[in-house]
Amino acid sequence: xxxxxxxxxxxxxxxxxxxxxxxxxxxxxxxxxxxxxxxxxxxxxxxxxxxxxxxxxxxxxxxxxxxxxxxxxxxxxxxxxx
Numbered sequence: 821x822x823x824x825x826x827x828x829x830x831x832x833x834x835x836x837x838x839x840x841x842x843x844x845x846x847x848x849x850x851x852x853x854x855x856x857x858x859x860x861x862x863x864x865x866x867x868x869x870x871x872x873x874x875x876x877x878x879x880x881x882x883x884x885x886x887x888x889x890x891x892x893x894x895x896x897x898x899x900x901x902x
Contacts, residue, residue, distance in 0.1 A: 839889055843870060846896040851875045857886065872896075 847854035853875050858868035869886030873879060887895055
């Protein structure tokens with residue numbers, strides 16, 4: 821069974837990078853291109869924004885304003901949380 825991913829505005833650069841890699845991996849498995857506004861920069865405890873595009877057509881699939889880390893994971897795993 822696949823490990824459940826939880827998304828938080830993380831506290832360390834290591835966690836920040838690990839969460840980003842997990843989102844990119846999930847997107848790649850589903851045939852998406854993951855685009856973010858922040859790759860390895862860890863300025864403060866804010867979340868980055870993600871956009872996803874179809875790998876074949878290049879059409880943007882996610883919201884225009886981008887999805888924060890938690891929303892991105894929910895989008896990729898088709899989970900709805902409150």
